Every structure is written in C-alpha cells, then in structure tokens.
Amino acid sequence: MELCLFLGCNTPAIRPDVERAIRATMPELGVDIADAEGYVCCPAFGSFPSTDDDSYLASSGWNLSIAEAKGLDIMVQCGSCYSSLRMGRDHLAHDEVKLARVNELIELTGRKLECKTRVRHISEILYNEVGAEKISKTIKKSLNGLHGVIQYPCHTLFPSEIVGFEESPREPKALRLLTEALGATVDHYSRELQCCGGAGGFSKSSPAEATEFAKTKLDAIIEETKADFIVVSCITCLMYLDNIQKKLNEAEGADKYK
Amino acid sequence: MAEKKPTGTVLVAGAGVSGIKAAIELAEIGYKVLLTDSSPQIGGILAKLDNQFPTDHCGMCRMLPMVGREYASQYCMRKGLYHENIDILPFTELKSVEGDAGNYTIELLKKARYIDTDKCNGLGECIKVCPVEVADEFNHGLTRRKAVYKPVPHSTPQMLLIDMDTCTRCNACVDVCPTHVINLEAEDELLTRQVHAIILASGVKLYNLKEFEDAKSWAVSPDVVSSLAFERIISGSGTFDGEIKRPSDGKSAKKIAWVQCMGSRNRRQKRDYCSSICCMFALKEAVLAKEKGGDDVETTIFYMDMRTFGKDFYRYYEKAVDEHGVKLIRCRVQGVMLNPDKSLSMRYYDSETQKFFVSDYDMVVLSTGQIPYETHKKLADMLHLEVNPLGLLPTETYDKVKLVKPGVFLCGSLMGLTDLSEAISSGIAAAGQVSRYLSSIDVSILEEEAIAEPTAKDRDEPLISVVLCKCSEKVKESSVDFSALGTGLKKLNSVGEVNIIDMVCSDEGKKTVLELLGKSKCNRLLIGACHPFMYRKSLKNLAKKAGFAASLFEIIDLSSIVHKGFFESEKKDHTREAYSEIRSIIENLKLKPALHVEILPINPVALVVGGGIAGMHAAFCLAQRGVEVHLVEKTDKLGGYAGTRIEHTIDGLTPVYMAKDLTIKILEHKNITLHKNSEVVGSQGSLGAFETKIRDLSKEENFYLRHGAAIIATGGHEGETTEYEYGNSDQILTQAELKDGLATGEIDVSDAETIVMIQCVGSREKQGREYCSRICCVGAIANALTIKEKNPEARIFILYRDVMTYGFTEQYYTKARLAGIVFVSYSLDNKPKVELTDGKPVIKFIEPVLNSEIQLSPDYLILSTGVDPEASNRDVGKAFGLPVNEDGFFVEADSKWRPVEFLKVGLYVAGVAHSPMTLKDAILQAEAAAQKTYAYLSGRKIHTAHTISRVHDAICVRCQRCVDICPYGARSYDEVLDRIIVDGATCQACGMCGVACQNNAAEIMGFSDKQIMAVIDAKLSKAPMFATAE
C-alpha cells in the first residue's frame, strides 16, 4: 500500500532520526511512502484552532487536499498533527458549510477537497495494516531480553470516535502488541495511561508542575518496571519525555533518568 | 349442564420479587399461575442480597401470604417458593406470544439442566469429580465453580445444573451420580401453553463491567467491583463468609470508595437516565461495611446528587452520614489508578476547599446501573408492539403496569428501575389488573378445596403409621440399618405400624404406600423421605387420599438425617441418630391435636377513606369486580389535591381531568356509595367484619358502616412555610401558586428577567419535613419550562440540594438544562439568604462551582415547599388503630415487602397517605391496595390457618400481656365480653402470645408446650432403641 506521509514540523526539524526510521522501515513492511509536498502546519492546536475556524480548517484543508490529490490516505506520526488533522477533517466531513468555505479558501491552489482522504496514525497502520505477525517475521534485530514500557499518546486515543483506532481507548493495546512483536517484554506500570503533559501551554505556563507531573510518571516506570526503554508513537511525547529526563538529571545531578 | 369454564391461567414471566409477588397474589385468589424465570433459580438479584435498604435487613419471607399462609411455603424464601397454585419453571424463557386478548398461546423454552432435579439428592458428588473450573456468576467471578454447579450456592434444596458451554463431557459426573439423574444428552424443551393473561416481570439487564467501554477506566484491578459483587463480599454466604476483604489478595479492606452513576446519567453512553436505586444501595453498603468491618473502616461515596427520595430514605441518609460517618464527596471521577501495592488511587476535586486530592483505597465499588432498552425492545418485538419514544414498553397513560395490549401487564424494573417497595407494589398492582381483566372474561378460579373437619377417628387415641423411604440407604456414607430402625420405631408407644418402602417418590412407591395405608387403622401418618420440600405437595395429596387429616401428617427429611452435617471423621451410629430424630417427631405427632380451620365471616363491602385520585381509583377497581364500596370524603368535593389543583403534569398527565372522569365513574357506579362531608371517627372489628363510625359533618350526626376491609387514601397537600420571607411579598410564591398563576394568566412572566426557585424549603432537614417530597424537583422543572416557553429570555435559577430526577425523569432535568435553566446547588449549612428591599426579594447564595457569592433581585422567588400529609391522618389512624409516623404519614406493615398493607389484615393504604409520591405511583398503590382488599372480598371462602393462636378462656386472667406483645395486633381485649379475642386472619402463629402467657391460656394450636417438651425429652432421651429387648 502507499500512503502520503505527513511529517509535521518537529520530526523533520528536530528529530529527523525518527523520520529516518519511518522511511527505513515502512517500505520494508510493505508500506510505500509518498511525501506531501508543500504541506503546512497541521495546524497545531495552539495556533489557528485557537483563533478561528476559517484559518484552522483552511490549513487542514490545505494539507488534506494534497493527499487527496494524490488519491492517498495520510499517514502521520506526530500525535498533535494526527489529532489536529483528524479533528479538522472530522469538522469538514460533517459540516457542508464549513467544507464549502474551505474549498473556497483553498481554491487558489487549484485543489478541491471532498474529504475522501483518511488520516491515519503510523501506529494504526503498523497495528492494523502490517500487523504484529508480519513485523515479528521481518525484524532483523530482536529486542529479546529487553524490557520496555509504553507511553500511549493521548492524541491517538481521545476522543475515541474521532482519533481512536483501539478496540478500547481505555485499555489500549496496539503499542504493547507491536513492541512485543519486536521481541521485547512489555512491563506495566501504574501511570501507564497518564499523559506526558508535554503538549499545549501546560509545560510553559506551569513548568514546575508540569515537570513534577511527568516526573511521577517516570518515577513510576523506574520503581515499578525493569524498563530499558519507553515506547512512544508521538513526537511530542518523545521530545518532552527526553527533555524532562535531561532536565531532571541536571536538577538532581544524577543519572537516574535515562 | 353448562360447560365448565376454564380455570384462569396466568403467565408470570420473571421470578424476581415483583414477579413472585404477582404470582402469589394471583394464586391466593385462586388463579393458576405459571411462574417462569430465564435463570436457573428464582429470586432475581434478591438472591444475592442479604440486606436491603432502607432497613438494612432482609425479611423477604414477609411477602408470603398472610391469610392463606398454609397454601404457600413457610420457610425462608432463599429456600425457594412453594404455592399450591403456582407452577414454577426456572431456567425457562418466554419465546413467543401469539393469539388474541384473553387467549394467548405462549411458547416457553425450557433449557436443559442435564440433571433431573426432581430426583437429584443435591449432595453434589458430581461437583466433586467435575474437572472444569470457571468463574462463578453468582459471586461475580469472585469465586470459582465447576461445570456442574449450584446456581445459588446457599439455596436449599440444591437445584444443580450443568453448564454445557464449559462441560467437557468427560462423563465423570454421570459415573459418580448415585441417583442416576444426569443426562448429558438432554435437550432444551419447547413447551406450548395457553394462558389468559401475561405479566412480564423479567426485570432489566444490569450494567456489566466487562461489557461497557466506560467501565474500563475502572476495571483495572479485581478490587474494583460492582455493587452487586460487593454485596456478595459482605454477605454471610458470600465469598469471604462476610468478612470484607479485597479480592486480589484477601487483605482486609479498610478504605472503600463507592462511585455512583456507573453507566447511568451518561448521555455519551446514550443512557441519560438515573438508575434510581444506586444511591441508597451505596449508602447501605457503606453503612454495612462499617458495621461489619468495624469502626476503622473508612467509606467514601463519590456522587453527583444523593437521590434518597423514598420513604424514610432521607433519614437513612442522615444516619449514614451523621452516625456512621459515611463520607460523601460530590465529584464524578474519571477513573482509578492501580498502585504497585494494589491500592487504588482516585483523584478528585473538592469544590468546598477548591482543591484536588488524591486518595488511595483498598477497594472501589462501582454503583452499576440498569440497562433497560435492550430488554424492552426484545419484549416489544415478541408482543408485536413498538417501543415508545423513550425506548420502553408502551403502557396506558395512567397505568405503569398495563400495556397497551389487552391482557398483558408488566411489573418491577421493567416499568423503569424500581426499588423494592415499588417492585412489590407493582407486582400486586399487576395481579390486580390481571384479576380485573380475568373477571371480565369467561374464566373461573380454581375450585376451592372442601375443608376437612377433623373426624371422630382423628380424635381417637393416637396411633401412628410410619412410612420410611429407604432410597437414601444407597448413598455411600449412609450406614442406616432400615430394618433395625423399623423394629425400633415399631416398639414405640402409639406407633401402629412401620412400613419401609423403596422410592416413595416414584409412582410405584406412591401406589404401594396408598395400598398399605388403605388397610391401616392408624389415624396419624409420618412419612420419612428425602427432600420433603420437593414432594411436600404430592405427599400431602397422598396422605389426603389415604384419609389422614392434614394436621396429623408429618414429613421428615430423611436425607438430612442420614447424610447431613456430621464430621466425616466421627463415625456416628446413623441408625441411632435417625431413630432419635424420628422418635422426636413421633412424640410430637402423637401429642398433636387434630386441628381445624375456621371460616371467617366476610362482609363483602369495602370502605375507602379519602376521595382523592388514589381513593377513587381504588374504589373503582373494587366496584368493577363487583365489590360494594363506600367512599368517604372529608370535603364536599372529590379529587383531592392533585385532582383539583393540578391541570397538567410534565409527563403529559391531566389530573384534574382524570379526577373529573373518575368522579363520573364513581357517581354512576351502582356498587359505590359516596359519603361526602364525612369523616371516620372510630372503628372496630377484624378482617371481614369491621364496623366503622362515620361522622357526617354537614348533618352533624354519626352513622355506622359495616365492611369487610378498608383502604386508607387520605392524601396530602402542598407544604406550608414561613421561610425565605414567604408571605411578605407578592413576588414570593410557592410552586403551586406559580403553577396556578401561570395557568390562569394571573402571573405574567413575559417581562420577567430573573426567576429564582428554591428547592427543599423546609424539607429534608431535622426541624422540618425530614423527608424528600419526591415531586418537587420535577414540579419545579415543569414550571420553569413553562416559563421558558412563555419567555425564553427569562433567566431561571433553580437552587437545589440534590436534583431528585430519579429514573426516567432525569430527561426533564436534561431538558431543563438545555432550555438554559441554571441549576445551582446549596447545602443545608449554607442556605440561600432572602431579604426584602423595598418589598422586593433579594437573594444571596454561594455558587459552589465557582465558589462565589451571587446576589439576585428576581422578579419572582418561587419556593418548593414539599408535600405535607393530611393533618387528619392522626385521627384516622387512631380510629382504626393504625400507626402514623413522626412525619404524619401512615406506617405500612413493612416498608419493603408489604408496602400497601397494615399489620392488621384487612386494612390497606394507598397514595400520599403512605408517603409523598407521583400520581402514577399513587394509582399503582391504589390498584395494589384494591387487589389486596379484593383478595378477601371476592366471595371466596376465607378461613384461618390450622396453626393459629387460641385462648383457653377458663384459665385466662385477661392480663392482656398477649395483646401487648402481639406484633400484628391480632389480639384484643373485648371489654363487653370480657375476653381476649384473636383475629384469626391477622394471627400468624408466631407464638409470642404463648410465651407471654405464663399458664398457656394462650396457645398456638399444634405448637403446644406439651408437644415441644415431649420433643425435648425425645431429643435428649438416653432410652435405648429397643426399650424392652435390651
């Protein structure tokens, strides 16, 4: 299958290693990638979605129409982008007036939006399309013997009827099954479903509280599991947890969080 | 001769409490009842509950018949139910209903149990060998069971079955079964029956933690349980023998949280209704947890509105909080987190302190609600009906129990989520509807059994025939030597003969017994067999056929003697044990007098006190069935409060119109005599023969009415208040005044900017009406919506303590919010403050969400002042000798099991005289009270039980201790006759009079001291089995 990759901004700009991984693995697993030339910000919730419908949905429409023109579904890795695109698409798909307005706005691109393109998260592709079985057959380097824990990105869970793909958003299992397919053991911990706290204004407006919030999660992982790694499927979670660990280590002058 | 009419036969589908009650009521008046239940046992969820609110007790046995008690089982209902006129079919599902009104053909699917329970001895050898183990449904998976199992572990007799879904067909059970009653090839059976009427009582599905997505935020640990599962945990017969331990590791649970509205009040899950009972359920569980677990148990309930709306519920709530220290937190919580130490963390926001808290609990109990729609859809399809817009079965406008399809009725939770009291009332009411319906079609009641008077032979010196079934000899552990036993018994004085038969329960066995007894000279009979519960009816018939008086016949449970309850290690002499047990029964039997029953003289006239809608409806229900009714009304107008004041209700009822309609029916009915301007001043007598003194207020003279029974329906009215400056401003009104004003146009709200309503004025507080009036929240919403219709721009604030929109009335609360009506809660210690400024009301209150004070100058301040009982209740109560509670409402016989009865048989209560209730509930109670009355006035012979208390006048000193101690008021002292009188209908033979009476002038026939002391002698006798031989 072929999918239109929507990279967003953080992945290519700050963590191209993740992009590298996507580009390296997906075709191997039978998912060909087409790039979305000229895509713009998803748009991030803190931007146009917080200002007005027009600018929000026009940006969504801009992006969606790129893939739609190619006749491809969109694959997203960044949780925020995924959620924003799906919510934007959801608004447009269920509201003819808004869709018409967006088509008016993007008319200048010469593209037209019918909302045929679906927005899919990379973890859903791996889970539903590729499947754990295929992954475990394809892996070259097994994670056998290693313990991992899962960080479920909220943006891929809630609200379930818009962004969800898990059977139960309250008991998600895709990432666990995928990780196990890589040969690792997945440990559970109390705060497994807790948000990382990295998105939005929280970490900026209340940095100390946000750090503490993430710390409780990290501490739970350290205390309750034998984790060698944290599995994330959202670039925000990844960057934020990495940053926080760094920050905490600096603050405590130790090497506790790695 | 005209062809014999068929016996009226009724299907009651569903054997929860409401179905059982309906079945008993119909059986009592002589109809044949088929009582089915889709589950393997009867009792519904009540089988799981040891304690039910609001009394924290059981007492389920109190729903058994009072007067016809000897036709029904006289033991704990957990053992099951037996009634001569009821066929019970457990594990049987109603599959289809075809046919016309009054003549329905039903198909019943009798599911295979794979075990012939009639022959199974219930000892469970099969359970021991069964290799399959699965989670036990009864204990909500907290325990394990085998593939062959007892569906209710504590039921007796044991009704085993095999769960074919998990059975491996290894045949181990078949091989081990001593009675050869297991057939793994058994198949479901499809039964076809003709019935004249149908009562649907299947209840509704319960929210299942495994099934629904929203429960998954909670289902993180086995220590998060549903409220029913918790019931199993605290039950004496439950998972931990009543100790409160958390299921995960058996550690005792000291900190327990309840989470309300699990699955209910949830628009997102398409369940925007309230399950009604969960608040009380949680309070009860929290109280029980404290009582059973000790003072160090901490209980917290997370709730939104504490819906304690029923009779005495508010006092229960107060007690739970004030005396037991149950903590209440108003916060709906998202979910729970499982900590590594297995404790459960919940984070909540406390509006009072404006802070977040995280609390750890040992256990979390989810107050799971009910799921009505699926069941309703299925039943509607079966009946070829459409569900109504709410998704429920379509009922007649005023009748909660009457379906739009003739001859089909419903009761219990199918009506919409009922508590016990209402479930029972609805069961009686449904039976009442059926009996009204059947009396309109061409069916008869079962022929009354001729009452056998004791014969001369019965009065002869006792000579006992003993029949023993030796089938239990075959059981492995048994070491009873039946021939030695027979020889021993034969030597006893008064034993005429001993016959030992194999399989008395088989047809052949019965034939043999009958032949033997035909030749017998004995006048008393003792049959020893296994499982007398099951065979009681057939053995009783056998004894009757053989010519033995019912009271001179005893059955003894041989299997229990042979097998039960001895330490395995101690090899007892079972023959000796059996001898001793049987001997004690013989000693009793030989001293037992031949008992007789008395036919009660019944005056088939009913008196109804109160001409409100409940009273009129009850009168009409009775008159329609041919009962002569006297309706006594204090005022010169029929209709009562609702029927004269309330034009419309929010659910589309028109009480005033209805009252007018009923008035015409009452006036036109030949069976009803109306006495207006009259009140009851005194009454005496008992069931069948009351004489009541009535005062005609207009003529100022007294007259007497003789009647067989009476219904008290004195009603109530809007409460009064002086709080919140009421009476000092014409802008301050009660809800009723507002309603009237809006209807007449005297109150113009078209320009009103702000209207404030205060709920619970003078209600639900210690110094006021210490109860919830039930109707005010919906009433306020109705008025508010009317205002909104007239003036959508009006700002309406409803200040409430708990919004009591229980059940499906939750929709009105939702509707009100959607209309922009703002609800603001207040607490008792922070009531709104009202002042008058220039004669206009100014109200100040704390808005608890934002925690800030709000001041408003409303155009109108509307007070919801609740419902007051009629002041005359106390006088009426005094006249009939009926109790009235501290609030002024009548006290029924039992708040759960006998909601419309008084302890004294023959007197009933309906409507607001009982407690504040909605119109539909009052009509339901009126129907139920009429049914209870009809049962005795229908013309059937009513007689006392055999076993009944009597007075030996010659030695009675008239000290009246028996009168004081009788719990039913069945005894009274007649000054004129200078005698103690026993009301034979009310007496339940509890024997308390017998103990209070020191020289046995009061005695329970068949339970004399002489008998019991003889039994004590026999039980402790050291006499050898072969008194003369050894």
Next chain:
Amino acid sequence: MDFSTSDKDLWKQIYNTKDLLHCFNCSTCLSGCPASHGDPPLLVRNLARMVVFGLEEELLNDDTPWACVSCSRCEEMCPMDVKPFEMILAIRRWQTSNDETRVPTAIVEIYKRGYTQSVGTNTELRTSLGLPELQTITKMPEMLKLYQEMLMKTPVVSENDYMFNEE
C-alpha cells in the same frame, strides 16, 4: 458576582452548542485533566460554568484555557458529551477575537514559513542520516504565497494583518 452585568447569551457567542448546556458540573473533566495540575490549574468545569453564566470579564482575563494540553481526555470521559476540549478551543477563539494580545505568535511563524518550526533547514543533519531533502512550503515561494493569500482571507489574519505584514 453580580449577575446584573453578566451576559446570559454569552455562551451563544463563545460556544453556541447544546452540548455545553448539557453540563451538570459533575467534575469528571477536572479529575483527569493534566493541566489541572498547573498553577493556576485549568478547571474545565469552571470554565463551562463561566460561559453559561456569561462572565465576560472573568473569561477574557482567564489564561487557563491556554494551558490545555489538548489530550481530549475530558472529551472522552464527559458523561454529558459537552465536548470540553472543543469548548476550550472556542474560548480561546473568542478571547483572540476580542483581545489581539491573545493572538498566538505561532500563527505568525506559520504564516511566514508554513510551520512553527523551521522545517527543512537542518540539511546537514538530515543528509547525515540519509534523509531526502524535503519539499517544504518554505522552499516553495509560490506555494507559500498562495498559502499566505489564503490565510489573509481568514478572520484572524485579516483582522490582525499588521502582525503579519511588518518585516
């Protein structure tokens, strides 16, 4: 609080949906909200109440809607389907349209280069990882122009055009 000055119809301006009116202040949204850990905490339930009450001034000055992490838990868990996250976005929109200082600077970035981050400029790193050069809109001036042209037709950009034009 003085309700004589509150605008009872404010909710229609901010979040004109029946979903909001369903709210019965049950606090579900609060209990699991990450940003409710903040200082000041984000109290979604209270925001809903303020909207319903029409507390214009209080709402305009409230920063907490911007602390939302957009996790949408409240949306998932809300028993009344109030869609609280939608409401938070709606409050932000109403705030920005009434107070230009609320306009997020990020949208200027997006306007200027299509993204909040400088995408595609880290060529060295990307090349070292063997990643292809990205056809970002920043590198497609014609396209970016169209995008800007499009945005200029949207309220936030057109009404605050000075923010986007100064160079």
Next chain:
Amino acid sequence: MSEFEPKIVGFFCNWCTFTAADLAGTSRLSYPHNIKIIRMMCSGMVDPKYVIKAFLNGADGVLIGGCWPGDCHYINGNLKARRRVAMLTEILKEYGIDEKRFWLRWIAASEGTMLREVVSEMTAKLKALGPSPLNREAPGKEKK
C-alpha cells in the same frame, strides 16, 4: 473413658437459623453432631420452660438461633427473645448454670458458615467447661 461430648439443644427459628442449618447440611458444611435441633417458628416462641427443661434433662448447653434484629419474619420476636434470654440467664447463673451454656445467636438463613462456627465454638467451649451440673450421665459424674 471417651472424651466428654456435650449435648446441645438448639431451638432454631424456622425462617433463619433452621434454614441455615439446612444449608449447612446440604452444603456439607459439617457441624458437630452435638447439637439436637428443635425447630421453632420464631426465637420469640422459645418459652423459658423449654430451656429449663432441656437443662434439667441433662443438656450441657442450649442454643437459641434467631434472625438478625430487623429480619424477624414476625417483625420483632427475636428482640423479645433477647430480653427473655437475658432474664433467664440471670436465673440460671444464680443457680450454677453458667451463662456460657446458654446462648442466643443471630444466624441468618444464608449464614450456614456462621451456624457451623457457632455450633463448633459452643461445643468446644462446653468441652472445656465440662458437663452441666445437671448432666448426671456425663463421664466422671456420679449417678444419683
């Protein structure tokens, strides 16, 4: 001489405790055979005479089993029984019949387990206490 086996007379309420005994029987919750059960309709029906009679006939203990307060089928017979037991205990105590020999216990129909525990406990306690002074038959007692 075999170990002393106390004899207990159990006056059990038909509705609760008698059902519990049935339940204990059918669930094979074995309880000591020391108890001789006499079914009463209500614990409130147990006349002091019966208790006195049982002791005079050599019972080592008497156990009255009734419904929990509030559960009584006959509304309040159990509460009256409780008073009567308190009264009779005082009399029996006065004449050397230890109150440990005369028990009233609430045992609900579903509490088969509790029934077993109560009977076992009472049996054990009576064993420790030895035969009733009125049990002339018991080992170690002289025949009068």
Next chain:
Amino acid sequence: MANFIKVPFKKGELNQKLADIFKGMMEKGVVNALLAPMKQPKRGVMLTLVTDPFHLEAIDPFAPVAPVNGAKVVSSITAKPSGRKMAAVLRSCEIRALVELCKLKQANLEDVLLIGIDCLGRYENLDFVKLQAAGESSESFIVKALAGNTENSGCDVSGACKICEFPVADNVDLRLCIIGTGPDALYIESLTPKGDQALETVGLKTGDTPGNREAAVQQLVKKRKEACDEAFAEYRASTHSIDALEDKLANCINCYNCRVACPVCYCKECVFVTDTFRHNGDQYMGWADTFGTLKMPTDTIFYHLTRMSHMSLFCVGCGQCTSACPNSIDLMPIFRTAAQKTQQRFNYQAGRSHDEKQPLTVFENDELVEVTGQVK
C-alpha cells in the same frame, strides 16, 4: 414539702384515732369502704373490708402480721370494679405487688384511696396469734421495733422483713407514718391530690413536719440494706449451685402453696397444674430410663425455676412464699436473690413505679447487645 398532719394519740388510743379519721372519711363520702387489717372476733388480725363505719373500731392497721399479701385482696375487689370508692390500708410489700398487678390489669386503683403504713415487719401468722394472746399490741410492737427490738418470746418478724429496704410505702395517696414521729404521735402524709382532697374533706389540714422522720427512715433503710446484702451474700455463698438448690428444695412436695401465697403469681391456674403437665405413664417411665431413677413428685425444680422465670421480675420480696410452705422451706431467699439479678439486668424494680413497663413486654432495637455479642 411538708405535707404532714400530726395526729397525737394517747397510749392505747392509736387505733381509735385512726378509726375516727376513717369514720370521717366514710361518713363524708370520701370512700364508701375501707380495707384494713382488723382484729378478728376471737383472735388474729385479718384484712377486712368494712362498709359500715360502725365496725371501724376494730381496725388495727399497724398489727405486725400479714396472713396474706393484701395486693391479692385488692386485686380480687378491684379487678372487676364495683364502682364504689374504697380506702385500702396496706404495707409497702403489698403496695409494690399491687403496682405490678395493676400493670398486669389484675387490679384497678381508680376508685381506691391507697394508704400506706410505715411497716416495721410482720410476724408469722401463728407467732402473731401467740403474741396477741400474750397481750402484745400494735403500739407495744411499734415502740419495741423502733428501738430495734423485734424478738419477743422466741418469735421474731419474718426473714423477709428483716432485710426489707422499703419500710415506707410509696405510690400511695396517704401515708400513716410512725417512724421518726415520736412515741405519742402519728403523722399522716399526703402524697397526691387525691390524698389532699381526702384529708381536706375530713377537715384535716396539713402543714406539720415530723422533726426526725427523714433521718430515721434513712437510717432504718440503711440498716436493712446492710442486712440484706449480708444475708444475700451468705445465702449465695451456700446456694450457688444447682445441687445446693436441689438440696434446699429437697422437701418440696409440689403443693404449690408458695405460688398461691405469692402476690405476683397472678395466674388463675398455674401452668404446672394444667394439662400441660399431666403426663402419661410412658413419659414417667422414659424419664426414669434416662437417669435410672425418678424422684416423685417430678418437676419440683422445674416448677421453681419456671416460677422464677415468671415472677422474678415482679417479686417484691414479701416473703409470703416462705410463710406458706408446709415443709418449712425458706423460699424467700431463693426467689429474692434471683429476682434481684433479673430486675437489676433491666434496671427494673418491681413496684417502683406505675410508669415503668414490665421488661418482657417491651424491647428496644438497640439494647442488650451483649446477649448475643454479635454486631452486624
């Protein structure tokens, strides 16, 4: 409140003084009849119902004898009321029993002017007759008894009286007081409006105070209490077992005289003489089988224990049971010690108040938790 009238009398004129007062009451219609101890024509003093004031001369209210407990007499007269008013002069034990009988609806005090006397004890009937023959009078008895001296010619007041804590009668309308009143005066105390009315009608005005009475009564009660405690302790020490009880009752012949004499054994016919205890031959044989022997008559202990369960809560300790026993069994301590325990258990005291409900006819939901020791 001083509600007393001093009635001085000269030696030998006490009865006369009292007769005059009662005569006044009867003549003024305060009462139509008087029930009081009265000298019998030949010997002895018996409660006598007087309807003709002419006969009042012979009354002897303070005679130290009570051949029957007067409560039973009042019960016979008032259970089915005559409609006529009667004054009854009784001692404390009789009045306390009467209170219990009222609760049991065996007596009705509506038309009764109840007059209690200060009681210093009673002799057994035969002893009294002997002393009477020896010339002793009520007055001489009072003087000696107040000095603490009741023993006389080898006779003494009954054991029950020696340990009686109630020399003064309560729950009466009028009280005839001789304790602490001085040797030459009787005081009449009125305790109820009914009493006031009666005195007023006969022209007696209250307002006197017997100087020493309170202290004297207290001292006497204290002495009696001590005696009682001592006697009970001694008794219990010797009888605290079933064997000892059997020993005490060894000579019981089931004559049931004790229950006939007992004022609170109010059954028409004792259960032990009803059909319930009419046994069959095989039952007797069976019982004999159990222990090898069977003492006849049977059921003696059974009877006494059962009687205790019936009357101990009402027992007023009058000692009539002991007086009645033909085999000289001292039954009073047997019943009284048990009664003390049962009454204490319910904080009940027989005869203390008309308002206290008899313990076995009432109950509370939350009480006596210790009986079962079970908490839900």
